[in-house]
Amino acid sequence: xxxxxxxxxxxxxxxxSWLVVLYFFFGGxxxxxxxxxxxxxxLGRERDRPLARVGYLxxxxxxxxxxxxxxxDLSRPERFWHLLVEIHTWMxxxxxxxxxxxxxxxxxxxxxxxxxxxxxxxxxxxxxKVVSIIGLLLGLYVASYEGALLAxxxxxxxxxxxLIGTLLVLTALSMAAAYLVLFGRWRHxxxxxxxxxxxxxxxxxxVALIGLVALVVSLGDSARALxxxxxxxxxxxxxxxxxxxxxxxxxxxxxxxxxxxxALGGGFLLRTLxxxxxxxxxx
Amino acid sequence: xAEPMGFFTDTTVCIGCKACEVACKQWNQLPAAEGGQNTLSxxxxxxxxxxxxxxxxxxxxxxxFSEDRKDGRWLLMSDVCKHCVQAGCLExxxxxxxxxxxxxxxxIQSDVCNGCKAxxxxxxxxxxxxxxxxxxxxxxxxxYDRLQNGMExxxxxxxxxxxxxxxxxxxxxxxxxxxVGQLHEGGEKRAYLYGADEKMLGGLNSFFLLVDRPEVYxxxxxxxxxxxxxxxxxLFSGLGxxxxxxxALVNFRNRTKEP
Numbered sequence: 001x002x003x004x005x006x007x008x009x010x011x012x013x014x015x016x017s018w019l020v021v022l023y024f025f026f027g028g029x030x031x032x033x034x035x036x037x038x039x040x041x042x043l044g045r046e047r048d049r050p051l052a053r054v055g056y057l058x059x060x061x062x063x064x065x066x067x068x069x070x071x072x073d074l075s076r077p078e079r080f081w082h083l084l085v086e087i088h089t090w091m092x093x094x095x096x097x098x099x100x101x102x103x104x105x106x107x108x109x110x111x112x113x114x115x116x117x118x119x120x121x122x123x124x125x126x127x128x129k130v131v132s133i134i135g136l137l138l139g140l141y142v143a144s145y146e147g148a149l150l151a152x153x154x155x156x157x158x159x160x161x162x163l164i165g166t167l168l169v170l171t172a173l174s175m176a177a178a179y180l181v182l183f184g185r186w187r188h189x190x191x192x193x194x195x196x197x198x199x200x201x202x203x204x205x206x207v208a209l210i211g212l213v214a215l216v217v218s219l220g221d222s223a224r225a226l227x228x229x230x231x232x233x234x235x236x237x238x239x240x241x242x243x244x245x246x247x248x249x250x251x252x253x254x255x256x257x258x259x260x261x262x263a264l265g266g267g268f269l270l271r272t273l274x275x276x277x278x279x280x281x282x283x
Numbered sequence: 284x285a286e287p288m289g290f291f292t293d294t295t296v297c298i299g300c301k302a303c304e305v306a307c308k309q310w311n312q313l314p315a316a317e318g319g320q321n322t323l324s325x326x327x328x329x330x331x332x333x334x335x336x337x338x339x340x341x342x343x344x345x346x347x348f349s350e351d352r353k354d355g356r357w358l359l360m361s362d363v364c365k366h367c368v369q370a371g372c373l374e375x376x377x378x379x380x381x382x383x384x385x386x387x388x389x390x391i392q393s394d395v396c397n398g399c400k401a402x403x404x405x406x407x408x409x410x411x412x413x414x415x416x417x418x419x420x421x422x423x424x425x426x427y428d429r430l431q432n433g434m435e436x437x438x439x440x441x442x443x444x445x446x447x448x449x450x451x452x453x454x455x456x457x458x459x460x461x462x463v464g465q466l467h468e469g470g471e472k473r474a475y476l477y478g479a480d481e482k483m484l485g486g487l488n489s490f491f492l493l494v495d496r497p498e499v500y501x502x503x504x505x506x507x508x509x510x511x512x513x514x515x516x517x518l519f520s521g522l523g524x525x526x527x528x529x530x531a532l533v534n535f536r537n538r539t540k541e542p
Contacts, residue, residue, distance in 0.1 A: 001498060001501055002496075002498045002499060003498075004498060006505075007407065007503030007504055007505045007506050007507065008503075009503075010407070010408065010409055010498075010501060010502065010503035010506075011404065011406060011407060011408070011409045011503075012333075012335075012403055012404070012406065012409035012410075012411070012412060013403070013404070014400035014401070014403040014404040015400060015403070015413070016400060032527075035527070035528065035531055036531055039528075039531040039532055039535050040535060043532065043535045043536055044535050074397050074398045074399055075397070075398025075399075075400070075413050075418040075419065075420075076396070076397045076398045076418050076419060077397075079378075079396075079397035079398070080397060082378040082380070082395060082396075082397045083377055083378060083397065083399075086379060087394075087395055088395075093378065093379060095377070095379070097374075097510075097513075098374075098375055098376070098377040098401075099377075099513075100377035100399060100401055101377035101378075104377070136528070140524035140527065140528060141524070143524070143527070144520040144521070144523055144524045144527075145520065147516050147519070147520040147523075148513055148516045148517050148520055150516075151509075151512040151513055151515075151516030152375055152401075152405070152509045152510065152512065152513055152516075153375070153401070153404035153405050153509050154371055154404065154405055154406065154407045154506070154507065154509050155404050158404070159507075159509065159512050162512070162515035162516040162518065162519040162520075163519055164516070165516055165517075165519060165520025165523055166519045166520060166522060166523030166526075167523070168520075168523075169520060169523040169524050169527050170523055170526065170527055172527070173527040173530060173531060193535070196534040196535055197534075199534050200530055200531055200534050203530050203534070204527060204530055207526055207530070211523070282409055
């Protein structure tokens with residue numbers, strides 16, 4: 001470590017497992033789905049309402065998988081409630097400056113919005129509008145806060161760029177759009193909103209691709225952490241399968257479903273790369 | 284609050300006996316690694332390898348020799364939690380399991396910790412890890428139980444050369460400064476203190492006298508608090524969320540104008 005590019009390289013890896021990748025992936029998908037469902041509900045046409053309904057109904061299972069993954073990644077899963085309750089006083093534990101504690105509370109609020117929306121509290125009713133707008137904002141938070149969670153460490157890459165959250169929220173939107181496109185194709189829906197979702201997927205991917213390049217550049221000398229064999233293969237897979245291929249296929253007729261599946265898979269690969277890239281560096 | 288207490292580790296008098304490691308393990312009832320099976324690291328006499336949940340003291344053996352081995356020196360250092368005045372682990376803990384004691388030391392409450400591992404990634408020195416027996420994050424407590432009973436920590440008590448000195452931090456700093464002066468007068472101009480002043484994380488309550496660059500001792504030259512990164516990260520995450528929201532809004536807003 002004598003030639004380490006920064007002090008972050010002297011820290012230890014937290015042994016976060018695949019469960020954290022699942023937590024990020026399904027959390028992002030939940031956030032993205034709610035955002036799109038709420039936008040469709042608030043601004044879209046009546047004919048696109050089925051897409052919004054699928055979006056809302058997808059949020060709860062995704063959140064459940066995400067929460068279970070987070071809980072089982074704890075070394076003491078039976079103590080997950082220590083995130084919410086101060087065990088010596090039995091008072092609610094609110095310290096919103098720690099991303100994990102803030103996320104625990106936000107996820108509860110977001111879950112409540114998802115339940116209400118799934119039960120039919122939806123626009124155009126006023127309570128439905130209020131729930132959708134609050135849920136939309138919480139959804140954006142859920143899709144992006146993992147960037148702050150990773151930045152709130154001393155690890156290489158995670159603590160050395162502010163762009164991880166940007167990348168996560170943009171790809172969460174792309175994943176959610178891709179998922180809804182896939183669902184619509186599976187059900188043979190010919191809804192006008194399907195084309196808008198494809199556009200959203202492509203636009204979010206283009207901005208995220210710029211974000212990914214900026215992220216690698218912002219790492220400076222620490223970018224050499226990405227030059228290990230596994231990280232390099234993952235980075236290439238993310239770039240080719242997750243970004244370039246779906247963007248290229250979008251302009252070819254008959255490949256809409258393949259492009260959407262690749263965008264969804266690329267989102268998973270990107271999260272895998274982000275979680276595991278600093279592994280093996282440090283103490 | 285009692286006076287801040289800490290360690291001053293003078294690496295120039297460490298003989299690598301590992302009495303500190305043994306005393307720490309014994310007093311804190313820390314389990315053996317791999318069920319007590321003896322595995323050699325191949326890295327000099329260092330078979331402890333690193334600080335973690337079951338090794339709260341770690342004696343490093345650094346061999347600096349020329350290729351023909353005619354010229355060189357040993358650097359020995361007993362590493363430990365730095366009990367930072369501004370502690371990264373303490374600020375990230377989402378369950379309040381990590382506390383600052385009346386002795387200005389940093390202690391993980393094992394009954395509160397749920398093993399989220401945030402503190403492992405936050406510690407700028409890579410000190411903390413999961414203890415596989417308790418399945419909670421653990422590290423040196425500066426023998427909090429002994430301090431509460433007016434006793435000295437086990438490691439410094441066991442150190443036969445006074446390489447590890449325990450006491451009020453203010454007093455230790457004075458002693459350490461004199462020792463550096465003494466070494467400089469004796470010709471060892473490379474001696475300096477690592478973490479003794481407030482520039483490094485508000486001061487390390489466990490600080491060191493070193494005779495080479497911090498990196499040689501696997502110490503970060505410029506450790507930082509994790510919270511330093513959050514404002515920029517939150518700003519860019521917020522910008523990303525704005526762009527994502529705008530992309531969704533624009534596409535469905537445009538679409539409503541379609542015939």
